[in-house]
Amino acid sequence: MNYKFSDKVTGLQASAIREILKFTALPDVISFAAGNPAPEAFPSEQIAEISRKIMTENPIAALQYSISEGYPKLRETLKKRLIAQGVMNPEKDDLIITSGGQQAAELSCKVMLNEHDTLICEAPSFTGCLTSFKSYNVNLVGVPLLDDGMDIEKLKDTLKSANSPKLIYVIPNFQNPTGICTSEEKRRKILDLAKRFDCMILEDNPYGDIRFSGETIPSVKSFDDGENVIYAGSFSKVIAPGLRVGYVCAPKEVISKITVCKQVSDVHTNIFAQMICDEFVNNYDFEGHLKKIREIYRKKCSLMIEELEKNVPDSVKFTHPEGGLFLWGTLPDGVDMKGFCKAAVEKKVAVVPGVAFMTSETLPTQSFRLNFSTPRDEQIIKGCKILGDVSREFIR
């Protein structure tokens, strides 16, 4: 049968990362391509203990239907945290639990944008969310990301020229794929521009709690008066991604629309997982756990940077992230980036070609993404040596 799919999905493709990940399933490939937290960063024993407790004391609550807004205790826990951080405005905002941060972004797009409406994102940006936006057939416009956040002049130009953009999507902390942090100054400027052009901001912050050096920068939402910013967070990187628990904090009217869409999408997020997260944050040493995983990632990131500097020619530039899971390499102009990535995977090191993170895979980029959270130390050392060899082959 010749299926007539919707226009929304006709051109939609599985992400380039997904394709690369197929290679990483081969046992002898060192993967710098995934975005998985380190297995040793999971509080497995605590989750095992909590699971036992819930299933002994309160199994029916964990197994029965629940409300779309989420497990009431977890919502209260998160509200308290976000109010303390200045993210949530208790007068104007509300909060809903989502099935991971990905669903937060998807539902934000669904409620705010019609087909062909413009959504502005950083270029490059997180491929999962870009594809999610594309699945609503919106007009995706990328604004170049500089070392300290979006190019503000270009953002202004885009806001002026595009047909009334509805949403600006930013990942201000340790951005995926670059590891870049948006400066406080730029956070304020992006918010000012959004307000001037009557546009919403989707601030995606899955990595904010994994800062392992430098000073915390307040969120974009904390500078807002509770009107223009939708803030998305997640337990995927700080507890466990398999649980699929994230959240959105936004003005009440927006949360109300997101709630209806959430209800008709998956009714509610797995309630057992929500109870596990709540119990872990409240009754275990969550801050101590965060300290521990920051230290794991600080070490892994340092090791990768050290090994890259030792092995790879200076003309290949790398970001030096202060947190998160990723760093971003850029080859000199004229070097064949896709060829480089292909040669690397043939030599058993998988990295993600930068095109995967552009609004269109036909846009030019010399960059590629490296993940330091998944590989073991010896894999980081071996993989960087191989990347050094491949680099020297391509840069003559």
Add this chain to the structure above:
Amino acid sequence: MNYKFSDKVTGLQASAIREILKFTALPDVISFAAGNPAPEAFPSEQIAEISRKIMTENPIAALQYSISEGYPKLRETLKKRLIAQGVMNPEKDDLIITSGGQQAAELSCKVMLNEHDTLICEAPSFTGCLTSFKSYNVNLVGVPLLDDGMDIEKLKDTLKSANSPKLIYVIPNFQNPTGICTSEEKRRKILDLAKRFDCMILEDNPYGDIRFSGETIPSVKSFDDGENVIYAGSFSKVIAPGLRVGYVCAPKEVISKITVCKQVSDVHTNIFAQMICDEFVNNYDFEGHLKKIREIYRKKCSLMIEELEKNVPDSVKFTHPEGGLFLWGTLPDGVDMKGFCKAAVEKKVAVVPGVAFMTSETLPTQSFRLNFSTPRDEQIIKGCKILGDVSREFIR
């Protein structure tokens, strides 16, 4: 701020059930309004045991990111079952795990329909899915449901007159809200018509395993050659809804599109929950468990019908379901149905007004939905007495 929401969600409202459920939160209200499985139908002890086992033997697999298609072992388990039932065509079909049956319906709509495309459903039908379809701004057309399934002549007329309908949504087993089963003859006819008009069918079967009397009727999909039917199933009614594990079996091309949309919606379904379902189906007495819950629901359904017959005037008609969780009451013409439901909830019995299940809440209906799975036996007895009193007030 005056938010400009997308056209898709501007008119979207929380379901009428949801509003009714607010009353049911009051401690002294007897709820015939929910659709929750009976708490005693959950295999709580087994799930507790399985959770312990997974968290002891394989915690990282349960906590790490997984693939969008779902936990490979659970997919194999389901494929085997569906092939054995004649549902899955092993040559042409594939299967993906979803976050409950609701997501199966949502993603099917998203991949198949553009805005304003026509989707045909039974009238009445399950409000959660109808709202999900509305959230994609499709043109929803209801075809009256008779005692043995859709009115086939009206379905044919609709297929002819509507602007090339893309999808026919049916719940052939113990339909929500009516409890009606579509006859084998009609299942075949609906499939023939879909093929003749080059239209897909979404067969939603969350209740199929809860047949407590009568003979099993093969699924619509089992009559198909693997081309026109998308089949959705769920563990919500047979294991536990809080886990949010469902599945879709459909032609490979369709599953491939659904997979991309699933990936950008919530990446994958909670993996711990998928492992729990797989373990329970394979290594516990799943068939024995099904027998047990069928018996629970058979008794509850019989009790409710008995008590309604005893207390409510004969002029109020009720369906006599052979499975599922619901039955459908219809007041005589001229009686104020909404007033009846309001009076009932004021007397502390919540039922759902039939308008909630129509394609538009302005369409006329004399009916209301009763759920027999959630209330305890003494609540069924007391609630039916009250419904008797309210009926006599309204029918003079």
